[in-house]
Amino acid sequence: MRTHFIAIGGSAMHNLAIALKDKGYHVTGSDDAIFEPSKSRLEKKGILPEELGWFPEKITSNIDAVILGMHAHQDNPELAKAKELGLKIYSYPEFLYEQSKNKTRVVIAGSHGKTTITSMILHVLNFHQKDVDYMVGAQLEGFDCMVKLTEDNDFMVLEGDEYLSSPIDLRSKFLLYQPNIALMSGIAWDHINVFKTFDDYIEQFRRFVASITPGGVLVYNEEDAEVVKVVENAENYFRKIPYKTPEYEISNGKVLLKTEMGDIPLSVFGAHNLLNLEGARHICHTLGIMDEDFYDAIMSFKGASKRLEKVEREDKGILYKDFAHAPSKVKAAVKAFCEQFKNEKKYGFLELHTYSSLNPVFLEQYDHAMDGLEEAIVFYSEDALKIKRMEPISPDLIKEKFKNENLKVFTNAEELHAYWDLLDKTKGVYMMMSSGNFGGLDLTK
Template identity: 95%
Template sequence: MKTHFIAIGGSAMHNLAIALKDKGYQVTGSDDAIFEPSRSRLEKKGILPQEMGWFPEKITADIDAVILGMHAHQDNPELARAKELGLKIYSYPEFLYEQSKNKTRVVIAGSHGKTTITSMILHVLNFHQKEVDFMVGAQLEGFDCMVKLTQDNDFMVLEGDEYLSSPIDLRSKFLLYQPNIALMSGIAWDHINVFKTFDDYIEQFRRFVASITPGGVLVYNEEDAEVVKVVEAAENYFRKIPYKTPEYEISNGKVYLKTEMGDVPLSVFGAHNLLNMEGARHICQTLGIMDEDFYEAIMSFKGASKRLEKVEREDKGILYKDFAHAPSKVKATVKAFQEQFKKEKKYGFLELHTYSSLNPVFLEQYDHAMDGLDEAVVFYSEDALKIKRMDPISPELIKEKFKNDTLRVFTNAEDLHAYWETLDKTDGVFLMMSSGNFGGLDLTK
């Protein structure tokens, strides 16, 4: 099969391209800019475009599938050529469904926790050498690629994102998967640039539940009121399996899960991670993994990339980084950090980086998000606001929306870096929350 990727360099897109190359497909692609690690990984597989840019002449009549990434624009010249030739154009999730339509599809959805839950499931299955196809949104220990596609595997585990599918397909990605087995971890308003109201956002999850195949299974977080409302209002037939935070204790800095089989030591911490773990356990049960086998495997799970991920520093200071780019994620991460490090001085840094997090209306969602930290810092770039064509935001407004008068607020990277240099990284514990990089801050030094 001959495939061409328009915007091949994206985090998701380049992994799919590699998976198809590994499957034996003929793969080509284009992009106007490709950064690391995508560049090196594509080059290693021999599918890195020779030059950057869009080249309509690459689009030929013998291409079986054109896969369109979100990074491309509607007026992309390669897209126009593909339409002119009448080629089949797929969004990323649409093509994944095409690859898995004859398999049992397991889809993990939710505003938060979906990457971690998917990662936990794959870790357990890999530990017990259970082969499945998959797509996950983070690089995992023990896995070469974030996407795996085969002819033979019976199951496909998919991280279900509610964001748009492509520039010409404005449906939420997870609406294209038609799950046989699904999980919903939580609902908290996100992607305000696309979903202008909370109800519009919730509607995507209503449609997701409605897309579960007849007689399917939904594992859901019964501690989330919005999830419960959506599940109770569903009119289609499926089996409902609720889950909640399991019992646990922290002893000498180590988290132990309380189970019928005794205390299970874990390598991760935070109530939200244990809640995610319980959801993963129920999904694994539906895939034939007994609880005893689940606990045996989950003890060695160290977390998904950038989800409370410990950073090895040269000075041996204790520092964790987390993707936490939405208010609910920030609150859960800060709470976990406080619980784990009760006696240490706690520093928390948050970079407001996304369109939503820089929107004054959406900032209301961050109220008290940084409370309980000994030193709380919020950073956002005034230049980023200009690039996104957004109105300026004052540090006073940030403090007001966070309901925290003691916040330190930085609006340019140089000032933030200067403050960082004044801190003794071996005195206290540090939590760095961003989907960016704090203006190029090196967290290892």
């Protein structure tokens, strides 16, 4: 099968391209910008475009499927050529459904926790040598590629994202998967650039639940009031399995999960991660993994990439990085960090750089998000605001919305880096929260 990727360099798109190459497909692609690690990984597989840019001449009538990424625009010249030739154009999730329509699809959804839960499930299945197809949004230890597609596997585990499918398909990605087994971890307003109101955002999750196949299963977080409302108001038939935070304790800096089989030591920490673990346990149970086998495997789970991930520093200082940028994720990460390190001085750095996080209306969602930290620092780039054509934001407004008078706010990367260089990283503990890189800050030095 011949496939062509428009915007092949994306973190999700390049993984799918590699998975198809591994499956034996003929893969080509284009992009106007490809960064690491996508560039090296595509090059290793022999599918890195020879030059950057869009080339309509690459689009020929013998292509079986064109896969369109979100990075491309509606007026993309390769997309126009594909339409002109009448080729079949798929969004990323649409193509994944096509590859898994004859399998049992397990879809993990929610505003937060879905990457970690999906990673936990895959870790457990891999530990017990249970082979499944999958798609997950973060690099996971023991996995070379974050997409796997085969002809033979009976199950496919999918991280279900509520963001848009493609420039020409404005449905939420997870609405295309039609899950047989689903999980919903939580609902907290995000992607304000697309979902203008909270109800509009919640509507995507109502539709997701409505898309569960008849007689399917939904595992859901009963501690989240919005999730419970969606589940209780659903009109379609499926089996409902609630879950909540399990009992645990922290002893000598180690998290111990309380179970009928005794205390289970874990490598991850934070109440939100224990809640994620419980959701993963229920999903694994539906896939035939008994609790004893689940706990046996989960002890060695060290976390998904950039989810409370410990950074090895040259000076041996204690530093974690987390992908947290949305308010609910920041609050959960800060709470976990403060609970884990009660006796140390805690430094928390947060970078605001998404459209939502830089919107003055949405900023109110961050109230008290950094409470509990001895030193709380927020960084955003005034240049980023200009690039996004957004109105300037004052540091005072940030402090007001965060409801934290002691907050330090930096709007210039050089000033942030100068402050960082003055800190003795061997004293205290540090957490860096961002889906960016703090203006190029090297966290290992």
